[in-house]
Amino acid sequence: MHAIHLLSALPLLSSVVHARAWFPWGAYAHPVTVKCLTDEQAQDLATRYVSRYDTGAVTTLADLTSIVTTDFTSYDETATGGYSNQPATQGIQEFFDSLTASGPSSFTNAVQYPLFVLHDCNTISYRWQFEAYSTGYNATVPAGKFLKFKGTDIISIDLEKMLVYNATSSGDWINLARELGQIGNFFP
Ligand SMILES: *[C@@H]1O[C@H](CO)[C@@H](O)[C@H](O)[C@H]1NC(C)=O
Numbered sequence: 222m223h224a225i226h227l228l229s230a231l232p233l234l235s236s237v238v239h240a241r242a243w244f245p246w247g248a249y250a251h252p253v254t255v256k257c258l259t260d261e262q263a264q265d266l267a268t269r270y271v272s273r274y275d276t277g278a279v280t281t282l283a284d285l286t287s288i289v290t291t292d293f294t295s296y297d298e299t300a301t302g303g304y305s306n307q308p309a310t311q312g313i314q315e316f317f318d319s320l321t322a323s324g325p326s327s328f329t330n331a332v333q334y335p336l337f338v339l340h341d342c343n344t345i346s347y348r349w350q351f352e353a354y355s356t357g358y359n360a361t362v363p364a365g366k367f368l369k370f371k372g373t374d375i376i377s378i379d380l381e382k383m384l385v386y387n388a389t390s391s392g393d394w395i396n397l398a399r400e401l402g403q404i405g406n407f408f409p
């Protein structure tokens with residue numbers, strides 16, 4: 222019986238983390254209880270974060286300040302060149318610059334949204350879907366062709382600010398290249 226009671230108490234104990242402000246003289250302020258993410262908060266953060274990549278979603282820095290921290294870091298396999306796995310983006314300004322960069326693109330009217338969301342206390346993982354239309358640029362398919370592929374993100378949340386401070390992304394971009402007819406034509 223004792224073991225059963227202990228086990229049933231565990232989810233309650235693990236649903237909060239105790240963050241305490243530290244002072245140089247070694248004292249701690251009164252403990253501040255930071256609650257772990259709820260399912261609804263995880264879904265909301267994932268949906269709002271991934272939507273920042275939608276076509277036209279970001280036009281001013283204010284479109285990012287309610288979702289990422291100023292020292293936000295993003296890792297993915299595309300932004301710094303072919304599968305380099307280097308930090309793609311460091312800081313909110315660099316993120317803003319990458320999202321608002323102009324130039325020709327093979328797709329337009331892109332939207333991205335989570336298909337399903339998993340989370341622990343402050344980290345969220347989700348499968349996302351990308352949907353867009355071909356522009357005909359660098360493609361062997363006509364403009365207007367419907368495109369879609371999937372990817373997976375892991376985002377870490379600063380629970381006091383409720384903002385994303387770190388993101389790791391991996392997308393099936395090869396499927397987009399296939400849908401655009403780029404393989405063997407624009408890329409090896
Ligand atoms: C952010 O994510 C990257 C890639 O997963 C990881 O290497 C790095 O340690 C993380 N940084 C922080 C501050 O959590």
Ligand SMILES: *[C@@H]1O[C@H](CO)[C@@H](O)[C@H](O)[C@H]1NC(C)=O
Nearest residue numbers: 324325326327359406407408
């Ligand atoms: C268009 O294709 C060329 C290769 O033919 C490539 O170097 C260039 O990066 C592509 N541009 C875009 C925006 O994909």
